[in-house]
Amino acid sequence: MRVAIAGAGLAGLSCAKYLTDAGYTPIVLESRDVLGGLVAAWKDKDGDWYETGLHIFFGAYPNMLQLLKELGIEDRLQWKEHTLIFNQPDNPGTYSRFDFPDIPAPWNGIIAILRNNDMLTWPEKIRFGIGLIPAMIQGQKYVEAMDRYSWREWMKKQNIPPRVEKEVFIAMSKALNFINPEEISATILLTALNRFLQERYGSKMAFLDGSPTERMCEPMVEYITSRGGEVRLNAPLKEILLNEDGTVKGYVIRGLHGASDEVVTADMYVSAMPVDVMKVMMPEPWKQIEFFQKLEGLEGVPVINLQLWFDRKLTDIDQLLFSRSPLLSVYADMSNTCRGYENPDKSMLELVLAPAADWIAKSDEEILQATLAELEKLFPDHFIGDNPTKLLKYHVVKTPRSVYKATPGRQQHRPEQVTPVSNFYLAGSYTMQRYLGSMEGAVLSGKLTAQAIAEAHPVAKSSSLQMQTLQPATNAATA
Numbered sequence: 105m106r107v108a109i110a111g112a113g114l115a116g117l118s119c120a121k122y123l124t125d126a127g128y129t130p131i132v133l134e135s136r137d138v139l140g141g142l143v144a145a146w147k148d149k150d151g152d153w154y155e156t157g158l159h160i161f162f163g164a165y166p167n168m169l170q171l172l173k174e175l176g177i178e179d180r181l182q183w184k185e186h187t188l189i190f191n192q193p194d195n196p197g198t199y200s201r202f203d204f205p206d207i208p209a210p211w212n213g214i215i216a217i218l219r220n221n222d223m224l225t226w227p228e229k230i231r232f233g234i235g236l237i238p239a240m241i242q243g244q245k246y247v248e249a250m251d252r253y254s255w256r257e258w259m260k261k262q263n264i265p266p267r268v269e270k271e272v273f274i275a276m277s278k279a280l281n282f283i284n285p286e287e288i289s290a291t292i293l294l295t296a297l298n299r300f301l302q303e304r305y306g307s308k309m310a311f312l313d314g315s316p317t318e319r320m321c322e323p324m325v326e327y328i329t330s331r332g333g334e335v336r337l338n339a340p341l342k343e344i345l346l347n348e349d350g351t352v353k354g355y356v357i358r359g360l361h362g363a364s365d366e367v368v369t370a371d372m373y374v375s376a377m378p379v380d381v382m383k384v385m386m387p388e389p390w391k392q393i394e395f396f397q398k399l400e401g402l403e404g405v406p407v408i409n410l411q412l413w414f415d416r417k418l419t420d421i422d423q424l425l426f427s428r429s430p431l432l433s434v435y436a437d438m439s440n441t442c443r444g445y446e447n448p449d450k451s452m453l454e455l456v457l458a459p460a461a462d463w464i465a466k467s468d469e470e471i472l473q474a475t476l477a478e479l480e481k482l483f484p485d486h487f488i489g490d491n492p493t494k495l496l497k498y499h500v501v502k503t504p505r506s507v508y509k510a511t512p513g514r515q516q517h518r519p520e521q522v523t524p525v526s527n528f529y530l531a532g533s534y535t536m537q538r539y540l541g542s543m544e545g546a547v548l549s550g551k552l553t554a555q556a557i558a559e560a561h562p563v564a565k566s567s568s569l570q571m572q573t574l575q576p577a578t579n580a581a582t583a
């Protein structure tokens with residue numbers, strides 16, 4: 105059975121990978137000339153990679169880790185020390201750490217929080233702990249119900265002092281969804297805390313050892329194509345053709361550079377495109393169906409990624425850093441963290457600028473200057489004085505619509521992978537799964553789509569064993 109999948113991001117590739125395992129023939133159709141969607145990367149004229157985003161893998165990503173294992177490339181993840189490191193804005197150039205001892209959860213997390221006295225006072229830690237009690241007792245049901253509040257509203261409701269937000273959760277909100285605590289849904293933070301506090305290595309982080317396109321997406325394509333599937337770049341879906349009964353008849357692929365359009369037909373069809381594109385591509389008759397109408401409530405959030413190459417080493421920290429700057433979110437010196445970008449003498453900082461709504465229309469030069477002004481605070485020793493560091497080159501990648509913006513009330517707009525149209529499915533990190541808008545969410549969504557197809561339209565070779573989906577255990581000890 106042939107399955108046409110629009111979009112070669114992680115969701116589309118994961119769906120195709122698991123469909124090949126189950127005996128189907130996927131045909132992945134990607135509009136751009138690069139694999140990976142939000143993890144896409146390009147080589148510049150010097151041979152250096154620049155990326156759509158700084159990407160971190162967590163211990164709490166079971167489906168991503170299983171996928172990498174199945175591809176035989178799990179050794180490409182470079183695991184870091186189990187710690188969260190925050191810049192201290194009141195003391196430029198210094199850091200505060202949450203070090204997780206190697207003992208079972210939740211004790212490792214509790215000790216990490218209790219031992220950190222730079223950021224939170226004891227009364228603040230106690231108030232925060234008490235605030236989390238309903239989540240601990242009621243579990244995931246409570247976490248989902250809190251989607252009606254922003255994180256700031258939830259903290260106020262739980263009597264948690266506003267300083268806790270300022271010290272820790274502005275940085276966490278920006279890292280998780282590129283927006284601030286007054287905008288982000290409480291469900292997002294509670295879900296992350298749940299994973300981090302419930303799983304011993306949940307918050308342990310890893311960096312890929314090179315560009316995600318080359319080191320992660322290409323092996324997926326090799327896996328798919330060596331088993332009879334197809335992955336086509338420069339193949340943008342232009343229109344979804346319907347039969348009279350509203351099911352999909354074919355995908356019209358736009359002919360590029362003067363070539364004529366082509367119709368790709370298959371037994372089943374998947375959209376693994378971003379939700380913003382899916383909304384535009386929606387066939388008229390489907391707009392009457394409530395399931396598809398709900399997508400109107402979802403929209404991608406803007407974000408900007410910067411990579412800056414310097415003439416010297418700015419730091420030897422081999423870990424992600426939370427900048428706690430109003431302009432920037434997380435960053436890392438990739439010359440330390442990533443084998444493929446390693447340089448013992450010169451730093452290459454990769455930084456996420458968020459919230460980016462006010463910056464997305466500005467020029468690269470304006471964005472660069474504002475970022476350099478922030479870096480003076482993060483690395484005062486290297487930017488101020490007689491011999492300041494020199495910027496050798498930079499790249500700015502703007503994504504006006506990235507992952508869905510997780511404001512309160514979004515959970516009810518996230519669709520299941522199975523749609524009311526019998527031969528049409530959705531995949532993508534915006535679709536309903538437990539891991540929100542993340543790489544793990546994208547991989548899991550693709551797998552859930554493949555599973556749903558295999559269940560509804562079985563073929564002889566279908567193997568449920570290979571498609572085992574790993575969802576976190578839910579019990580009362582959540583969050």
Ligand SMILES: Cc1cc2nc3c(=O)[nH]c(=O)nc-3n(C[C@H](O)[C@H](O)[C@H](O)COP(=O)(O)OP(=O)(O)OC[C@H]3O[C@@H](n4cnc5c(N)ncnc54)[C@H](O)[C@@H]3O)c2cc1C
Pocket residue numbers: 110111112113114115116133134135136139140141142143156157158159160161339340341342376377378381407408409456503506507531532533534541542543544545546
């Ligand atoms: C700056 C940044 C930092 C991030 N950091 C992290 C992180 O640290 N950890 C983490 O887990 N996640 C992170 N994410 C989120 C993660 O990248 C995404 O959740 C995930 O990659 C989304 O995958 P997807 O397949 O659902 O969607 P996408 O990656 O958006 O894939 C959709 C694909 O569809 C294609 N497409 C669009 N239109 C068409 C068309 N007409 N026809 C055919 N194809 C089409 C697109 O080109 C794209 O390839 C980050 C994202 C960004 C932007």
